[in-house]
Amino acid sequence: MALIPSLIFITGGVRSGKSRFAEKMAIELAHKTGGRLTFLATGVPSDPEMKDRITKHKLDRESSNASWRTLEKTVQIGEMAEVIDHQDIVLMDCVTTLLNNELFQTNQEWTENFLTNVKDQIVSGILTIKKQARTVIVVSNEVLHEPFSENKLVLAYVRVLGAIHQMFVRASDQAFLVEAGIPIMMKGDQS
Amino acid sequence: MHFVTGGAFNGKRKWVKKLYQVHEACCWISAYENHPFPASINDRDRDFLVLEGIELWLKQILQTEDVNNYRDFFRNRIHHWLEWEMEKPSRKLVIIGTDISKGIVPLEKENRLWRDITGWVYQDLAAKAERVDVIWYGINQIMKGQTLQ
Numbered sequence: 237m238a239l240i241p242s243l244i245f246i247t248g249g250v251r252s253g254k255s256r257f258a259e260k261m262a263i264e265l266a267h268k269t270g271g272r273l274t275f276l277a278t279g280v281p282s283d284p285e286m287k288d289r290i291t292k293h294k295l296d297r298e299s300s301n302a303s304w305r306t307l308e309k310t311v312q313i314g315e316m317a318e319v320i321d322h323q324d325i326v327l328m329d330c331v332t333t334l335l336n337n338e339l340f341q342t343n344q345e346w347t348e349n350f351l352t353n354v355k356d357q358i359v360s361g362i363l364t365i366k367k368q369a370r371t372v373i374v375v376s377n378e379v380l381h382e383p384f385s386e387n388k389l390v391l392a393y394v395r396v397l398g399a400i401h402q403m404f405v406r407a408s409d410q411a412f413l414v415e416a417g418i419p420i421m422m423k424g425d426q427s
Numbered sequence: 428m429h430f431v432t433g434g435a436f437n438g439k440r441k442w443v444k445k446l447y448q449v450h451e452a453c454c455w456i457s458a459y460e461n462h463p464f465p466a467s468i469n470d471r472d473r474d475f476l477v478l479e480g481i482e483l484w485l486k487q488i489l490q491t492e493d494v495n496n497y498r499d500f501f502r503n504r505i506h507h508w509l510e511w512e513m514e515k516p517s518r519k520l521v522i523i524g525t526d527i528s529k530g531i532v533p534l535e536k537e538n539r540l541w542r543d544i545t546g547w548v549y550q551d552l553a554a555k556a557e558r559v560d561v562i563w564y565g566i567n568q569i570m571k572g573q574t575l576q
Binding site for chain 2: 249378380381382383384394395397398399401402404405406411413422423
């Protein structure tokens with residue numbers, strides 16, 4: 237039997253098809269292992285647009301013929317490890333939402349300490365879940381290919397996000413960049 | 428000359444340090460550390476140099492240099508760097524530039540121009556470099572040339 241990857245990291249631009257690819261991958265892994273599909277929902281339905289987006293993603297998952305268990309957690313994602321076991325193929329979509337939640341849940345000042353804590357909260361949280369689960373698939377956004385020199389807050393945000401992405405790629409067994417619906421394998425064995 | 432590019436905070440510096448087994452202290456000239464643009468590198472007492480943050484220097488130079496001469500000005504710099512490298516077989520120059528080309532069109536004219544010029548200069552750098560890598564969160568893709576080390 238082929239080795240089942242323990243951590244898969246997927247990024248792509250807006251509407252690149254990264255979520256669809258991630259879901260497809262999760263479903264295939266669940267078939268292969270007889271595992272349970274678990275979706276980690278991180279979005280806060282804070283306004284009508286966000287509500288619509290969440291509903292759309294939900295309907296997409298429901299119409300895919302696969303049955304998903306949905307767990308909702310907007311911050312301190314690692315606490316979800318308690319309800320996850322070796323059966324679970326966990327899909328977490330996406331890192332930027334989680335980062336936004338952690339950064340903006342309080343009115344805390346963005347000190348180095350705070351930013352480091354947020355980064356660790358997210359990365360070690362996911363890695364804790366990975367230890368429990370069969371596979372964790374982490375989805376994030378490609379947003380680092382434009383100039384950022386002007387705004388300090390934006391600069392802090394992208395610095396943390398870049399660091400998180402690097403840590404996930406390093407910890408992953410497979411990493412993919414999705415361009416226009418086509419996944420490019422950046423890390424892992426081609427097979 | 429080795430040109431290394433990729434998005435911001437993708438681990439370009441770390442990757443270069445690992446590949447060449449060096450530390451910043453050895454040889455880093457960096458726009459991110461507010462070092463001025465090294466118009467000449469002949470006075471550097473090193474055989475291995477890294478010029479980092481090309482896009483930021485381009486923005487600074489854009490404020491002084493006439494736009495029409497801009498690309499020629501930079502091609503001359505590249506020519507000078509290559510000459511420096513060829514003087515000794517042990518010499519090596521690594522250029523790091525962040526890819527700023529994939530966001531939405533900037534509102535301000537000067538930022539549009541900056542983005543255009545950065546893209547053109549990167550094309551010139553890639554054309555002259557013997558090796559080009561794109562770094563994606565610490566992973567390199569060789570776009571040109573071969574693994575040397």
